[in-house]
Amino acid sequence: DVKVTQSSRYLVKRTGEKVFLECVQDMDHENMFWYRQDPGLGLRLIYFSYDVKMKEKGDIPEGYSVSREKKERFSLILESASTNQTSMYLCASSGGQGRSYEQYFGPGTRLTVT
């Protein structure tokens, strides 16, 4: 079974802090994604990566950056956290044999910025 893990389930940070959210997948997937989920807005894509050291902006990249130094790990960075970045953050991966577009999700990190 594919496993996607996220470093924290819950996180509380102060405004202006630098925040790192880590995601690791164990299925050698090429593609990895970061979404945020807010009530009434569904999932919105922040950034994605289709290979090591490659990244592409999603629909709402402002205020975020990402890093993919190893194939299994994709990090989301909030350079200076703001209260409007309080949200649920979901990581996903896809690729490999079979249904390459199917995405597998981690359990999510609920971030609160105070």
Place this chain on the structure above:
Amino acid sequence: GEDVEQSLFLSVREGDSSVINCTYTDSSSTYLYWYKQEPGAGLQLLTYIFSNMDMKQDQRLTVLLNKKDKHLSLRIADTQTGDSAIYFCAESTHGNNRLAFGKGNQVVVIP
């Protein structure tokens, strides 16, 4: 561009059937998916359908695809309390690694 629309809320009695609907705009969609999100969890793939199919059945789940109207539905037979969740439809196109998700449909099963 891709745009996926879903209604937001459905309440259903345990044992009844529930139907969740979704419309999409991208006629080049090749795969359409249904994901389930239980409270406090990530999304879990329930089922998917290729765009050259019009129906797929998987135990209590039936997916219907109307390509002409760009309409996708998920029917859950004999709905159980464990089916209470948010359901997302999503689409992808060949060669595109991204999925376009709907906003989700909250299903509440009443015992």
